Amino acid sequence: MTPTTSEVDLSVADGIVVVDKPAGLTSHTVVARVRKLAGTRKVGHAGTLDPMATGVLVVGLNRATRLLGHLQLADKSYDATILLGATSSTDDAEGEITATATSEELAAITAEEISAAVDGFRGEISQVPSKVSAIKVDGKRAYERVRAGEEVALKARSVTISRYDVVDVRAGAAGLEVDISVDCSSGTYIRALARDLGAELGVGGHLTRLRRTRVGAFGMSTAHTLEELAEDFALLPIAEVAADTFPRFDADPDQAAAIRTGRPLPGLKLTPGEQTAMFDPSGTFLALYEPHGPLAKPTAVFVS
Structure with missing residues (x-):
């Protein structure tokens, strides 16, 4: 995954930032620092670290806060x-x-x-x-x-x-x-x-x-200290995170229109038992879908 930089308008950007949490701060305090750096209140984290602990804290911005609960972060x-x-x-x-x-x-x-x-x-x-x-x-x-x-x-x-x-x-x-x-x-x-x-x-x-x-696929190689983020906010775009985490389906224009409104789709061969990241023809990440019998149904839609 290739991070974007602080040239992006972070107040509306959707993505994941991997923080190398320092000792002495709560995870809540780290989220508050990221919120201030990004200029958005829509910030959340996955997997709390105690104040004495350091290392990987996965933080989501804007619509990516909803993606955190779907990522494979168990290991x-x-x-x-x-x-x-x-x-x-x-x-x-x-x-x-x-x-x-x-x-x-x-x-x-x-x-x-x-x-x-x-x-x-x-x-x-x-x-x-x-x-x-x-x-x-x-x-x-x-x-x-x-x-x-x-x-x-x-x-x-x-x-x-x-x-x-x-x-x-x-x-x-x-x-x-x-x-x-x-x-x-x-x-x-x-x-x-x-x-x-x-x-x-x-x-x-x-x-x-x-x-x-490490938390799931996110390790120290993509982690940044708060000081580093203050100079260059390395954000992993939500589309890249979704494409690297889930099976990918590239929808045609008609399918993309249906996905945007969360409508079930017939005839799609999605991976059984897994969520699939749905993309429109321009490469925009739209939603996560799962197979339900003959239909594919949304588990989360990320666009309006």
Whole structure:
């Protein structure tokens, strides 16, 4: 995908910008910064990152905000550092340390034991999310209940860890530092992986660094810092994103007229079980359609 530049009128441009989020900012704050840079209020993001986390945050402008929910963003990649030897109230470095291991306990842990423990977290696993997650419990976010002093018990959920590599193990001032790289399904909590690895090894653990390197097809190669975007706003046009993400159908003028108004179309050979990006003869992205028996019907129309 080739980004456009700030020469485009961003207030009406439809597209995706991939932000390299800095530490210390919420995803909401990043959206506010992008909104100001682009001069439009129609900005949304996919896949929240915690303030301490950095890396890929996919942001949509104008009509592309509606496209975010249709993109294949379930698979994600992370680089992270786990500190073994200390348990945190939030499973990361922003919480209070609630327990620590002795130097003798840490000295007894080998790199081979860490690798063996990691093996047990690959594949489809049952994971209890962090108590300070955004999961709602009786209509209220779990982290809000924790901050209010309530006890929160979250149910385990099934997630898939397709890659969990130990990159480095080293002695740190506060414990053993373990660098990892992870490919996982949506809904996976890397903080929970850190917590559970520490529990498995009997010394406790929490996350001290988290960098998301990929969301779906969007990786660091297309990501830009807020400072870079302020100088040159690299926007991926909605048509290119749609063409690179979905099967493509180029409509004739009559079909395009029907698609613009969201009418079902007969006789189209679209890919079963998938959404197809519909384009008019000029190359304008019009809509996403799916096959329904003998008809193709819209799931979302992006033009009026």
